[in-house]
Amino acid sequence: MATINDIAEKLHISNATVSRALRSSGYVKAELKEKIFRTAEELGYAPNPLAVGLRTRRSHGISIVLPSMNNPVSVELLENLEKLADRNGYHVMISTTDGNIETERKYVQLLDAGLVDGTVLVPGPRRSPEEEYLQHIRKRNIALFNRDLAGLSLDVVKSDAVQAGRLAMEHLACRGYRRIGMILPPLETSLAQERLEGCQEGADAAGIRLEEKWMLRARGTTPAAGKAAADELLSRQSRPDGLLVLDNILTVGVLQALREKNLSLPEDLGLVSFDDIVNGELVGAGITYVGQPMPQIAEALFSLLLLRMEGQPGMARQSICLPVRLIERGSTRRL
Amino acid sequence: MATINDIAEKLHISNATVSRALRSSGYVKAELKEKIFRTAEELGYAPNPLAVGLRTRRSHGISIVLPSMNNPVSVELLENLEKLADRNGYHVMISTTDGNIETERKYVQLLDAGLVDGTVLVPGPRRSPEEEYLQHIRKRNIALFNRDLAGLSLDVVKSDAVQAGRLAMEHLACRGYRRIGMILPPLETSLAQERLEGCQEGADAAGIRLEEKWMLRARGTTPAAGKAAADELLSRQSRPDGLLVLDNILTVGVLQALREKNLSLPEDLGLVSFDDIVNGELVGAGITYVGQPMPQIAEALFSLLLLRMEGQPGMARQSICLPVRLIERGSTRRL
Numbered sequence: 001m002a003t004i005n006d007i008a009e010k011l012h013i014s015n016a017t018v019s020r021a022l023r024s025s026g027y028v029k030a031e032l033k034e035k036i037f038r039t040a041e042e043l044g045y046a047p048n049p050l051a052v053g054l055r056t057r058r059s060h061g062i063s064i065v066l067p068s069m070n071n072p073v074s075v076e077l078l079e080n081l082e083k084l085a086d087r088n089g090y091h092v093m094i095s096t097t098d099g100n101i102e103t104e105r106k107y108v109q110l111l112d113a114g115l116v117d118g119t120v121l122v123p124g125p126r127r128s129p130e131e132e133y134l135q136h137i138r139k140r141n142i143a144l145f146n147r148d149l150a151g152l153s154l155d156v157v158k159s160d161a162v163q164a165g166r167l168a169m170e171h172l173a174c175r176g177y178r179r180i181g182m183i184l185p186p187l188e189t190s191l192a193q194e195r196l197e198g199c200q201e202g203a204d205a206a207g208i209r210l211e212e213k214w215m216l217r218a219r220g221t222t223p224a225a226g227k228a229a230a231d232e233l234l235s236r237q238s239r240p241d242g243l244l245v246l247d248n249i250l251t252v253g254v255l256q257a258l259r260e261k262n263l264s265l266p267e268d269l270g271l272v273s274f275d276d277i278v279n280g281e282l283v284g285a286g287i288t289y290v291g292q293p294m295p296q297i298a299e300a301l302f303s304l305l306l307l308r309m310e311g312q313p314g315m316a317r318q319s320i321c322l323p324v325r326l327i328e329r330g331s332t333r334r335l
Numbered sequence: 336m337a338t339i340n341d342i343a344e345k346l347h348i349s350n351a352t353v354s355r356a357l358r359s360s361g362y363v364k365a366e367l368k369e370k371i372f373r374t375a376e377e378l379g380y381a382p383n384p385l386a387v388g389l390r391t392r393r394s395h396g397i398s399i400v401l402p403s404m405n406n407p408v409s410v411e412l413l414e415n416l417e418k419l420a421d422r423n424g425y426h427v428m429i430s431t432t433d434g435n436i437e438t439e440r441k442y443v444q445l446l447d448a449g450l451v452d453g454t455v456l457v458p459g460p461r462r463s464p465e466e467e468y469l470q471h472i473r474k475r476n477i478a479l480f481n482r483d484l485a486g487l488s489l490d491v492v493k494s495d496a497v498q499a500g501r502l503a504m505e506h507l508a509c510r511g512y513r514r515i516g517m518i519l520p521p522l523e524t525s526l527a528q529e530r531l532e533g534c535q536e537g538a539d540a541a542g543i544r545l546e547e548k549w550m551l552r553a554r555g556t557t558p559a560a561g562k563a564a565a566d567e568l569l570s571r572q573s574r575p576d577g578l579l580v581l582d583n584i585l586t587v588g589v590l591q592a593l594r595e596k597n598l599s600l601p602e603d604l605g606l607v608s609f610d611d612i613v614n615g616e617l618v619g620a621g622i623t624y625v626g627q628p629m630p631q632i633a634e635a636l637f638s639l640l641l642l643r644m645e646g647q648p649g650m651a652r653q654s655i656c657l658p659v660r661l662i663e664r665g666s667t668r669r670l
Contacts, residue, residue, distance in 0.1 A: 044471075063428075069413060075405055082431060091441060093398075094429040096417060106426060115450065136379075255617050278613035282590050 002043035010039055059117050062305060063093045065107045066122035066145075071249060072278045073292065074122070077145065080298030081120060088306060090117070099124035099221075105133045112138045118305040123147045125187040141308045143301045148190045153317040155308070157300040159292040161191050164324045165198020166205075168244050168272045168290050173206035175332050177242030177270045181214035183229045183254060185221050185247040195246050195274060214240045218250050226253025234261060241269065242332075248275035248289070255283060265331040272332060285330020293322050337378035345374055394452050396426045397640060400442045401457035401480075402434045406584060407613045408627065409457070412480065415633030416455060423641060425452070434459035434556075440468045447473045453640040458482045460522040476643045478636045483525045488652040490643070492635040494627040496526050499659045500533020501540075503579050503607045503625050508541035510667050512577030512605050516549035518564045518589060520556050520582040530581050530609060549575045553585050561588025569596060576604065577667075583610035583624070590618060600666040607667060620665020628657050 004022070008015045013032070020026040021036040022045075028036070039045075062085055066074055078094060085092045093116060095107040104124055111119045118141035126132055126149075134142070134152050143155045172180055182199065185192050203210050216233050218225040226249065233240070234257060245251040251273040258265065265271050265284050273280070273289040280287040300320045307315060339357070343350045348367070355361040356371040357380075363371070374380075397420055401409055413429060420427045428451060430442040439459055446454045453476035461467055461484075469477070469487050478490045507515055517534065520527050538545050551568050553560040561584065568575070569592060580586040586608040593600065600606050600619050608615070608624040615622035635655045642650060 069404055070410055078404060078431070082433075086438070091445075092430060094431075095427060096413070096429075098417075103421070110426075252614060252617070255614075259617065279587060279590075279618060280614075282587070282594065282619075283614060283617045 002040070002045040004045070006043050007036060007039050007045060010043065011035060059115055060089060061091045061093055061116040062118045062120065062309075063095060063107065063110060063116040064120045065095050065097060065104060066120075067097050067099045067124050069094075069096055071275075073248070073275050073294065075278075076294040077120075077122075077298055080295050081302055084298060084302040088302075097124055101126065101131050101133070108134070108137055108142070111141065117141060117309045118143070120145060120301050120305065123149060125189050127187075140313070141305060143304045145297065145301060146191050155304040155318045155320075157297055157304065157320045157322070158191075159297060159322050159324050161194035161324075162198035162201065164274060164290040164292075165195045165200070165246075166202040167198075167324065167326045168274065169199045169202025169208070170206060171272060171288070171326050171328070171332065172242040172244070172270055173202065173208055175242075175270060175335065177332075178208060179214070179240045179242065180208055180210060181233055181240030181243045182210070182216070183226060183233070183243065183245045183247075183250050184215065184217045185250065186218055186225070187221075192246060199244060199246075211240075213238075218247075218253075221247060221249050223249060223253035223256065226250030227257045228253070230254040230257035234258075234263070243269055243271045244274070245271065246274045248273050248277050251275075251277050251287065255287075266333040270332040272326075276327070281329065288327065288329045288332045290324050290326050292324055296322055337375070337380040339380070341378050342371060342374050342380060345378065346370060394450055395424060396428055396451040397453045397455065397644075398428045398430060398442065398445060398451040399455045400430050400432060400439060401455075402432050402459050404429075404431055406610075408583070408610050408629065410613075411629040412455075412457075412633055415630050416637055419633060419637040423637075432459055436461065436466050436468070443469070443472055443477070446476065452476060453478070453644045455480060455636050455640065458484060460524050462522075475648070476640060478639045480632065480636060481526050490636075490639040490653045490655075492632055492639065492655045492657070493526075494632060494657050494659050496529035496659075497533035497536065499609060499625040499627075500530045500535070500581075501537040502533075502659065502661045503609065504534045504537025504543070505541060506607060506623070506661050506663070506667060507577040507579070507605055508537065508543055510577075510605060510670065512667075513543060514549070514575045514577065515543060515545060516568055516575030516578045517545070517551070518561060518568070518578065518580045518582075518585050519550065519552045520585065521553055521560070522556075527581060534579060534581075546575075548573075553582075553588075556582055556584050558584060558588035558591065561585030562592045563588070565589040565592035569593075569598070574604075578604055578606045579609070580606065581609045583608055583612050586610075586612050586622065586624075590622075601668040605667040607661075611662070616664065623662065623664045623667045625659050625661050627659055631657050 004015050004018045008018045017028060018036055021028040021033045022040065064078060064081055069075060082092050097104040101124055108119055108121060110116055120143050122145045134149060143157060146158045148156060216229040218229040245254050263269055273287050276289045276291060277287060304318055339350050339353045343353045352363060353371055356363040356368045357375065399413060399416055404410060417427050432439040436459055443454055443456060445451055455478050457480045469484060478492060481493045483491060551564040553564040580589050598604055608622050611624045611626060612622060639653055
């Protein structure tokens with residue numbers, strides 16, 4: 001790409017004159033102006049987007065900041081957002097935080113820096129309210145996915161996590177499972193909390209008593225942590241006959257544990273995962289799961305962002321909650 | 336974040352004076368300068384990175400531009416590159432192209448625009464030499480993964496695709512498979528070409544004749560295309576007993592086809608995938624595959640980029656080729 005400098009050198013005139021002509025600001029003789037435009041075209045001049053961004057305060061980019069891409073939900077979210085952005089003339093920058101709040105802050109700040117016009121954020125867990133940095137971000141073109149952050153007036157799009165818990169529990173109950181175990185993620189995000197709440201509601205409705213000893217909290221959100229929790233649960237003398245895994249990354253580890261112990265789904269244990277795992281239809285007889293409507297979620301997130309970026313920056317905070325579905329495959333027994 | 340404007344307003348002085356003071360360029364009275372710095376601190380002033388980028392021509396960001404993230408190889412590449420970038424003080428922007436060359440060009444141009452200092456590029460397929468745009472990119476801080484683009488003096492890091500083909504074929508041969516089928520990706524990238532070349536070498540060495548009728552080219556690089564190709568291959572009267580799938584996205588579809596037809600691995604067919612599929616250890620008795628050394632590949636890509644960005648922009652073009660490994664799991668029979 002040629003610069004203003006290249007055009008000025010070629011025509012033996014000053015950068016300022018070229019710049020005035022190209023931006024149509026200030027007087028430049030018509031003849032010279034034409035010459036400048038012709039040369040710009042010849043040399044393949046393109047304005048420096050950094051400079052344009054500074055001037056127009058628009059980058060035509062959005063960023064997606066999320067803990068990790070190692071998750072089919074993230075991949076589906078990204079694919080859908082990219083399509084929508086492209087259709088609307090935005091480029092997309094993706095950044096992963098590994099759940100680290102300092103990294104998350106660094107990437108979200110690129111919004112204030114003008115490197116992007118809007119941000120879809122999947123926040124990592126906050127260990128204390130002091131860690132929250134979002135109130136210090138000047139621009140409010142931020143849409144959150146699946147996390148309520150207390151006290152921040154930011155748009156949120158989520159799927160109904162309470163309904164998800166209820167559906168999963170009802171499914172196990174109506175398939176005749178009564179001794180229900182749970183593998184939970186370690187940190188109490190609003191998402192995990194609401195899923196658990198729904199499970200409890202579903203159990204109450206079905207007259208199932210949830211036993212504390214069968215509810216294990218994994219020590220991380222990794223397959224290894226899921227495997228360790230399942231190993232512990234399944235080595236007990238008294239075992240559940242149905243299992244809810246409240247995070248799909250943990251599900252991968254739980255399945256590894258079952259395989260090592262030569263336990264089969266659904267013969268030895270019924271299993272419902274919260275969100276599918278990648279290639280879940282190919283594992284055993286397929287993994288039954290509660291799924292989120294990712295295309296609709298992406299659509300809602302992008303629409304809200306677009307409204308704030310292009311139309312109604314001052315609109316009131318929006319909160320959208322979309323219904324989930326249970327997808328039955330072979331890891332729970334048939335009626 | 337406060338701006339220069341906020342400081343100027345607070346102190347009732349001009350933006351230009353604030354800017355001169357903060358950048359220590361031009362004269363500002365010592366007393367006023369101190370006041371400006373104090374106010375900057377009070378208001379939480381941070382320089383606009385766009386402006387800093389224009390001035391210093393450094394963004395401290397790298398971009399990773401690749402066709403899709405729906406692939407365990409991509410995810411592993413990204414995770415490793417992000418760790419390396421973070422350790423070296425760079426932020427990372429990821430963009431996916433869906434294999435579309437116009438989209439790819441758009442994102443790679445952000446390098447010339449100064450939005451990033453370097454780019455790791457996994458090029459999509461070029462349908463003709465005219466489509467190649469990379470010679471028009473001014474900055475050469477680009478490292479390519481697994482694709483040789485003819486005539487471009489860009490750094491390349493790849494894994495040994497010929498060796499991969501040879502290893503996969505030798506494995507099937509020494510396990511007693513003789514009637515070898517292949518599912519190939521549709522387009523003749525250098526990667527696919529070299530994998531096929533290696534398979535041919537391996538077959539020659541083992542005295543196996545490859546039958547044209549058992550070599551099917553998929554009509555896309557999607558699970559559906561892989562499934563369609565496998566459906567066609569497996570519906571023939573005379574069938575292979577061993578199958579090489581030269582792209583892991585196709586493998587997913589091939590496994591769907593096998594499941595529909597109630598065919599088991601390795602009883603009814605031996606299968607080797609080029610690259611693992613996500614959760615491949617959980618599918619059936621596990622999928623045997625030829626794997627690339629992603630941590631080492633990421634390390635080489637980032638090192639080359641870092642050298643160009645920070646040390647030796649003029650160094651000669653580097654081409655690094657790393658060895659692959661065969662990981663034996665249950666989809667091929669044991670000795």
